[in-house]
Amino acid sequence: MKLTIERAALLKSLAHVQSVVERRTTIPILSNVKLDGRSGRLSLNATDMDLDILETVPADIARPGATTAPAHTLFEIVRKLPEGSQVEIEVREEDGQLTLRSGRSKFSLACLPVEDFPVLSEGELPFRFTLTATELKALIDRTRFAISTEETRYYLNGIYLHAAAGEAGPTLRAVATDGHRLARAEVTLPEGAAGIPGVIIPRKTVAEVRKLIDETEGEITVALSETKLKFAFADAELTSKLIDGTFPDYERVIPTDNDKVLDVDCKSFAQAVDRVSAISSEKSRAIKLSLVTGTATLSASSPESGSAVEEIEASYDASPLEIGFNSRYLLDILGQIEGDTARFAMADAASPTVVREVADGSAIYVLMPMRV
Incomplete structure (x- = not known):
């Protein structure tokens, strides 16, 4: 693989994907970001086995290919490069090492085989609907402060998203509570969301989605099943496992x-x-x-x-x-x-x-x- 990419574009995508990567992990491949360059775009993929992010950016691909490199190290290198610089990334076939060049700087990073990188298999996501960035932002911002951080009550460690009957008609409703306070927000039920199962979106997923919303205009596609959820943005996809638990009957309180x-x-x-x-x-x-x-x-x-x-x-x-x-x-x-x-x-x-x-x-x- 050999490619050239603008520092700003690479840094923006690396910032998104590296925040999914856990700082401490016993599985070495989970510390890495998968880089895949082909047909004018570089895709970056990272996962912690519960949450998976895939983002693509334009790049000048001289030789297509794929590798995996240490996510946090790569991010720190690119972050410290001068603004406006071009970054050249090359992976040598003989030893699999990644070489990054920019101006007079040169870095060599040890890589791990692409074949070892896990695939968070999507499975069927039968429910699909779209929300505007403004609607999704409102649902998250108005509720996430009330998400519980108490690990023993794991079913409260996220936002409960479901279809409900609102005062003015069917709504898509988000609820969070930690037992001391409760927050409930709703938007008009989007087409395709009727009959969705009630799902609990984990706190970490909520935080990562919220970061992506700030850089998004237009619509976000949401696809879900009873165990998985996917947010599709213009250049990024976030797939997450859901919290396997029953959210309490909040209407009673x-x-x-x-x-x-x-x-x-x-x-x-x-x-x-x-x-x-x-x-x-x-x-x-x-x-x-x-x-x-x-x-x-x-x-x-x-x-x-x-x-x-x-x-x-x-x-x-x-x-x-x-x-x-x-x-x-x-x-x-x-x-x-x-x-x-x-x-x-x-x-x-x-x-x-x-x-x-x-x-x-x-x-x-x-x-x-x-x-x-």
Whole structure:
């Protein structure tokens, strides 16, 4: 194999594929990226056996061929080359070594045989539909902060994607929860998505897909079965195994009859929460919200730091209420609300609170209160 490629194009693709490669692996071939050059394009393929990424970039192919090279080492080399440079990659037939040249720099890397590189066999993916980059971004951004990191509850370590009956018709819904908070977002059900099985997309897959969305315009094709899922972008494909587990019945924890309604300006409320939380203890991050007609008072205290109080205007006309929240969780939710006004629907100091954006009902958040 012999080819020439622009540094910028190679670096961009290597950045995507090398982040799938685990830093520590007992199987040497999984540390490598597969490079395959033919018919004017170089394809880069990496996998950790649960997640597989394949990306193609234009390249000047002098001699077609394929090899596998250490992914992180190759990325670091290309990253440190001067901007605007051309990169020449050649694999010698006699010893299988990869030689990389750019300007006056020359690197030789040991390679492993292409035949050893695993294929994450796709199998049948019977369900197929398309989403715009904006729709997929909204589903991910509005829910992924609530994904659990607790390994024992592995079925919560991802986003649950499924078709559901929304208030305005069928929807494609994404849900994540860690037991303390829940996030639910939805878009209109795309053609071809009716009848899809409910699937749990792993946290790592969500993170890699989210990186690719930022550099994508247009549509993304999603194909899935009960065990695998594939996202197809313009120049990249991401195939992932799904979490084999049952997502809990989240509808049961979304209260429908919370009657104490608080409307606040989202931005000023978030800033007040952030300021007051500077005093709350590092461990609990607890703040108290005291509500009376027309006013919301935020307060926090800790034996080490002292106390803080801030009062903000609010639309509230129910009976007085004191309720505590984890400030970090509250800020995570407020950060997803793009409109001006956030609405909190509460029942009492011990029951789950529902948070949503007044102008946009496509996302709903549930937050468990804290005792303060």
